[in-house]
Amino acid sequence: MKSLLIIMLWLSCVCSALGVVYSAYSARQATQELESLRRESSSLQVESGQYLLEKSTWAAYSRVEKIAVNELNMKVPASNKTILVFKK
Numbered sequence: 666m667k668s669l670l671i672i673m674l675w676l677s678c679v680c681s682a683l684g685v686v687y688s689a690y691s692a693r694q695a696t697q698e699l700e701s702l703r704r705e706s707s708s709l710q711v712e713s714g715q716y717l718l719e720k721s722t723w724a725a726y727s728r729v730e731k732i733a734v735n736e737l738n739m740k741v742p743a744s745n746k747t748i749l750v751f752k753k
């Protein structure tokens with residue numbers, strides 16, 4: 666009876682040790698995935714900033730005006746040709 670109790674306690678210790686090993690392994694895997702996702706997030710934030718800068722460059726008034734004048738042959742109308750419309 667005593668030997669059966671000792672075997673049961675020994676098996677419990679082994680199972681507990683295996684649980685600790687698995688828990689530590691899972692924690693390491695989760696930490697690695699978290700760091701990978703943080704690096705990806707940082708990279709995406711940099712890329713987003715670059716796109717915002719590019720957007721502001723393409724939408725700059727001086728660029729739009731230059732294209733309107735040079736490529737589309739547009740010009741500012743004379744003041745007597747301008748009509749203001751007011752909404753009540």
